[in-house]
Amino acid sequence: MSLPRERAACIRVPQTTYRSTAPAAPVRVCVIDAGTNSFHAIIVDVHPNGSYQVVDRLKEMVRLGAEGLDAHRLPDAAVERGLAALERITLLADGWGTREYLSYATSAIREAQNGGVLLRRAREELGLRVRPISGEQEAELIFRGVSRTEDFAEPSLLVDIGGGSVEFIVVAEDAIVYRSSLKLGAARMTEQFVTTDPLSEDEQARLRAHCKGEVAAVVAAAREHGVTTLVGASGTMKSLVRTTQAHLGNGTAGPFQRNFPVAQVRTALRWVMQASAAEREAHPAIEPRRVDQIGAGAVLVDTLCAGLPALQSVRVSRNALREGMVAHFIDTNDARLQQMTSFRDPRRRSVHEIAYRFQWEETHAQHVAATATYLFNLCRPLYDGPSTDAELLEYAALLHDVGYLVEHDAHHKHSRYLIEHADLQGFQAQEVSLMALVAGYHRGAPPAPSDEAFAARPPAQQRRVRQMAGLLRVAEGLDRGHFQNVVALRARLTDAALHLFLATKDDPQLEVWAAEADGGLFESAFGRDLHVAPTSIPAGEAAEMTAAAADVA
Numbered sequence: 369m370s371l372p373r374e375r376a377a378c379i380r381v382p383q384t385t386y387r388s389t390a391p392a393a394p395v396r397v398c399v400i401d402a403g404t405n406s407f408h409a410i411i412v413d414v415h416p417n418g419s420y421q422v423v424d425r426l427k428e429m430v431r432l433g434a435e436g437l438d439a440h441r442l443p444d445a446a447v448e449r450g451l452a453a454l455e456r457i458t459l460l461a462d463g464w465g466t467r468e469y470l471s472y473a474t475s476a477i478r479e480a481q482n483g484g485v486l487l488r489r490a491r492e493e494l495g496l497r498v499r500p501i502s503g504e505q506e507a508e509l510i511f512r513g514v515s516r517t518e519d520f521a522e523p524s525l526l527v528d529i530g531g532g533s534v535e536f537i538v539v540a541e542d543a544i545v546y547r548s549s550l551k552l553g554a555a556r557m558t559e560q561f562v563t564t565d566p567l568s569e570d571e572q573a574r575l576r577a578h579c580k581g582e583v584a585a586v587v588a589a590a591r592e593h594g595v596t597t598l599v600g601a602s603g604t605m606k607s608l609v610r611t612t613q614a615h616l617g618n619g620t621a622g623p624f625q626r627n628f629p630v631a632q633v634r635t636a637l638r639w640v641m642q643a644s645a646a647e648r649e650a651h652p653a654i655e656p657r658r659v660d661q662i663g664a665g666a667v668l669v670d671t672l673c674a675g676l677p678a679l680q681s682v683r684v685s686r687n688a689l690r691e692g693m694v695a696h697f698i699d700t701n702d703a704r705l706q707q708m709t710s711f712r713d714p715r716r717r718s719v720h721e722i723a724y725r726f727q728w729e730e731t732h733a734q735h736v737a738a739t740a741t742y743l744f745n746l747c748r749p750l751y752d753g754p755s756t757d758a759e760l761l762e763y764a765a766l767l768h769d770v771g772y773l774v775e776h777d778a779h780h781k782h783s784r785y786l787i788e789h790a791d792l793q794g795f796q797a798q799e800v801s802l803m804a805l806v807a808g809y810h811r812g813a814p815p816a817p818s819d820e821a822f823a824a825r826p827p828a829q830q831r832r833v834r835q836m837a838g839l840l841r842v843a844e845g846l847d848r849g850h851f852q853n854v855v856a857l858r859a860r861l862t863d864a865a866l867h868l869f870l871a872t873k874d875d876p877q878l879e880v881w882a883a884e885a886d887g888g889l890f891e892s893a894f895g896r897d898l899h900v901a902p903t904s905i906p907a908g909e910a911a912e913m914t915a916a917a918a919d920v921a
Contacts, residue, residue, distance in 0.1 A: 395705060396423065397468040398461035399693040400454070402498055404433050404476035404531030404555055405657075406603075407450065408690050409457040411464050416705045418698050426460055428453035429657050432476040433531055433555045442480045450477075450486050451493065458494055467721065467793065470697050471498040472689070474506055475532030475553060495791075503549020506689060507535040511544055512699075513692030514601050514685040517624075524597040525590045525679075527672065528688060529604040529665050531555035536586045538593055546589035550582050554604050557664035566644045567663045575664060579671040587675040596680045597627070598672065601688040603658060604665040609684040610653035612636035627681035634673055640666040718793040719763045726770035726786060732850045737765035739843035739857070746859050747839065747866070750894050753832040760799055761836045764806040765843060784808025801825075802833060809837035810844050814889045831893070838890035842898065846870070848882035858903060866896050869903035876902040 394413035397420075401408040407430055411423040430449045432442055442450075454471075461469070471490075477483040478500040490496045501509070510528045526537040532553040538546035561575040600609060609623045615636045616628075640648065641663055648659045658665075673679055698705070723733065744751070744758045751757070764787075771782030787804040795803075805822060809815055815834050817823045822830060846854050846868075856871040868883065870876050880900045887898035 394421070395468060396464060396466050397470065397694065397697055398457070398464075398466045399690050399697065400457055400469070400471035400496075400498070401688075401690040401693065402450070402454075402471060402473040402477060403689075404474065404533075404553060405429065405431055405661075406531075407453045407457065409461070410690050410694070411461055411466060412694055414694070414698055414705060416702075418702075420694055420698065423464055424460065426457055428456060431531075431555070432480075433559070440479055440481050442476070442482055442486060447482075447486050447489070451489055454490055454494055454496055454498075458496055467718075468697070469496060470693050471496060472506075472509075472693060473498050473500040474689070475503075475530060475551070478502070479532065503533055503535065504547055506533075507537050507547040507549055508544070509692030509696055510535050510601055510689050511537050511539065511547075511692065512695040513687040513689060514599065515539075515542070516691060516695060517687050518599055518683075518685050520599075522597050523590075523593045523595045524599050525586070525595045525672070525676070526599045526601065527605065527669070528601040529554055529668065530602060531661070534668065536583070538586075538589045538595060540593045545593055546586070548586055550586075552579060552582055552668055554658075554661040554665040554668075557668070558661045562664060566647075567641055567667075572641055572667060575667045576671050579668050580675065583668075583672060583675070587672070590676055591678070594678065595676060596678055598630075598669075598676075598679055598682045600669075600682065600684040603655065604662060605669070605684050607654050607658050607662055608637065608640065608666060608669060609633070609682065611640060611651065612682075614651070614653045615639065623684055624686050625683075627683050629681060630673055630679050633682045634670055637666045637670045637673075641670070715759075715763075715792075715794040718795075719766055722786070722790045722792060723766055723770060725790075726767075726773045728767070728770055729772075729850065731852060732847055733766045733769060735847045735852045735854075736768065736840070736843045737762045739846050739854070740765045740839050742857065743839045743842060743859070743866075744836075746861055747835075747894060750861075750896070751832075751835055752828065753835070757802075757832060757836060760803050761806065761839060764803040764810075764836065765840055767803070768807040768810045768840060768844070780808050780811045783810075798829075802829065802836075805833045806836040806840060809833065809889070810840045811886075814892075834889065834893040838887075838893040841886040842868075842883050842890050845882035845884075845886040846879050848878050854879055861896070864897060866890070866894070866898050868898070868900045870900065871903055 394415045396411065397414050398409055398411045407428045409426045412420040413423055414420045430453050432446045432450060473487065477486060483500065487498050490498050511526060514526060520539045520542050523540045526539060528535040530553045532551065532555060533549050534552040536548045536550065537544055557575060561571055564571055606623065609628060612628050612633045613623050616632060645659055648654050648662060649656060654662055741758055741762045744761055748755060767787050768783055769779060770786050771779035774782040784804045784807055787807055788800060792800055815822045815830065815837065822833065825833065853872045853874055853876065854870050855873055858869040860867040870879055872879065880902060883900045884898060891898055
């Protein structure tokens with residue numbers, strides 16, 4: 369090197385975020401409702417203002433309870449149908465570039481003794497975490513979904529008829545005042561009570577008596593709060609309301625945002641209960657896959673109507689559990705959405721998603737990343753790899769401490785593992801591996817042949833890892849106290865050494881000591897000594913320093 373290189377930078381404000389001034393980019397999310405009869409998925413773009421747009425939908429009929437819900441065991445064939453459905457859903461979602469998944473399992477899976485087998489295989493074979501939820505949680509999510517489109521101005525009973533269970537929610541003054549999940553699902557009741565076609569008077573009576581006894585507490589709560597409206601959600605209720613609409617001779621308009629008088633609804637319900645399977649199948653309002661179960665659903669709804677003499681109208685919502693899942697995602701991720709939607713570059717965005725997920729210490733990570741990339745730029749003539757490695761070094765620095773989420777003392781090892789397995793988007797596998805190695809070597813023993821992953825790398829890549837890790841160690845030392853004491857750097861690289869002069873807010877001795885103590889890997893990787901000393905930078909140089917920092921970044 370014929371002439372020394374000298375740079376100065378103000379690093380108090382990190383230069384690593386690169387937030388866009390363009391409109392915020394949405395987060396694409398796939399929510400999956402793994403129900404008893406069917407698996408529903410919707411892919412949505414979630415915006416930081418709390419709104420979302422549906423990108424695509426997929427519904428897979430799996431009939432987990434087709435061979436019998438009361439056995440409390442999913443047959444092998446049902447497990448395979450469920451896994452095949454989840455695979456098709458994830459293929460669709462991945463094709464749309466989905467970044468987040470939220471999957472819930474309801475009645476059939478949560479009740480089955482071997483429901484965990486399906487959940488485990490979904491995670492191992494598809495990388496999909498499906499969470500079983502309780503009936504009360506399901507009711508809460510259904511309310512959240514439906515309340516996005518329905519105005520509960522009047523006391524209402526919200527009913528969601530699934531295959532295995534039915535969720536009942538009494539709403540007064542836009543708040544839940546009672547909720548219950550009962551094993552009255554259409555598939556379950558059909559299995560237990562229906563053997564005739566059409567449904568015989570005797571079977572109707574036995575099913576009605578059973579439903580009446582089970583919903584007694586629901587009816588009592590609805591009467592107590594003066595319920596006048598029944599709001600339905602999900603497929604069975606939609607089919608029943610569409611049947612009512614068809615019987616009124618108005619089958620062309622949509623059934624949503626309309627109130628149907630109870631008397632007219634009960635007329636349609638009686639037709640459903642008395643019709644044969646062939647007649648129900650021929651009816652345009654009834655989905656073919658609900659033909660054999662809708663009779664049981666009709667008996668339940670008619671039982672509710674009979675038990676609530678003050679009930680005036682029935683309507684149905686477009687939304688159900690899956691929309692509630694989206695609302696839950698938005699509500700519980702508000703802060704992260706605000707952070708993430710400003711990143712438009714997929715690689716940078718993915719790194720920050722991982723950082724926020726693993727609860728990073730943002731100011732420290734960005735300070736270290738700003739310092740590391742500044743040093744990389746200064747030492748570029750000595751670096752044994754491409755200039756694009758500056759980006760990999762920055763990302764490794766941003767993620768170098770995420771292992772704290774697992775354990776403090778060996779956090780560097782956990783950081784390495786998390787980066788390697790975090791499904792970072794937009795990176796080649798080799799790039800992820802390099803970032804993981806560099807982050808893992810920000811402290812502890814230096815890279816050595818005893819590390820099989822490091823030793824497996826070609827010599828040129830090993831040199832890159834050593835040099836990037838050496839720079840990261842120095843940068844980490846310069847924020848050893850994690851309170852961004854260093855506000856500006858002046859650096860001079862010569863044929864013999866790298867000289868760093870630190871301007872700090874408070875006493876600089878900790879940073880001077882830590883940077884030199886951690887400088888051994890830098891010195892061996894670059895063949896230069898490291899000297900660190902405090903300095904003062906005149907206030908008049910502040911503008912120049914800030915410009916230099918932008919140039920480095």
